[in-house]
Amino acid sequence: MAHIKINSVVKLYTLCLLNNGPKHGYEIIKELETRMDRNISASHIYPFLKSLQDNEFICCKEIEEREKKRYCLTKSGEEFIEVVFNKLGSLINTVIEKRLxxxxxxxxxxxxxxxxxxxxxxxxxxxxxxxxxxxxxxxxxxx
Ligand SMILES: [Zn+2]
Known part of the structure; x- marks a missing residue:
């Protein structure tokens, strides 16, 4: 778990998208572009997907035959996301707390x-x- 740092919004969004279900690489890129309103190149996403894969947080598989491969979360990927989201949650609480x-x-x-x-x-x-x-x-x- 120590190998992956979620140090950008792009990475965080990618995790959110994967958390919503299996995705093609290009689907991730398209959705990021729509949500973040900027151009996302494959080089932003693929190294991150690769490191997720190396850590076995996601796997890449054909869901239907002759379809392009999609990235799916593994069990440890789901746990990883939960840790990330929990941390983020407490960070947001701190920010809100300060504004009160x-x-x-x-x-x-x-x-x-x-x-x-x-x-x-x-x-x-x-x-x-x-x-x-x-x-x-x-x-x-x-x-
Ligand atoms: Zn009062």
Whole structure:
């Protein structure tokens, strides 16, 4: 598993596509081009497919006779993808977590929107109007 680094969006997308079912090499390229809105050359994809194959994460087989070969995930390929996606999931969580603001009154996380109020000439974001009100009252009492 250590042999493969998923260090580009192209690679990640390729894994997603393979995860959706067996694919021809050119199908992968076409789908990547559509999804990423840029030209993808075979040289972007094939070395990666080859390394997946070398690690036995995918196999290449004819699903129907006289058809071109398609790449399919193997059992260990599925496990590999799961690890990659899990890592990605926690990465995304970290990014989202950083963008959250915390309501100064009740400590809940605010994903978007919120209620902005001026507290001593500074903008603060609350989860709701009531928290803003309660916070103001509290601040007034303290000071
Ligand atoms: Zn609140």
């Amino acid at each position: 603001t915390t309501c100064p009154h009740c400590d809940c996380k605010i994903y978007e929107g919120g209620f902005i109020d001026l507290i001593k000439n500074k903008e603060k974001t609350f989860c709701c109007q009531h928290c803003a009100q309660a916070y103001k009252e509290k601040t007034v009492i303290i000071h």
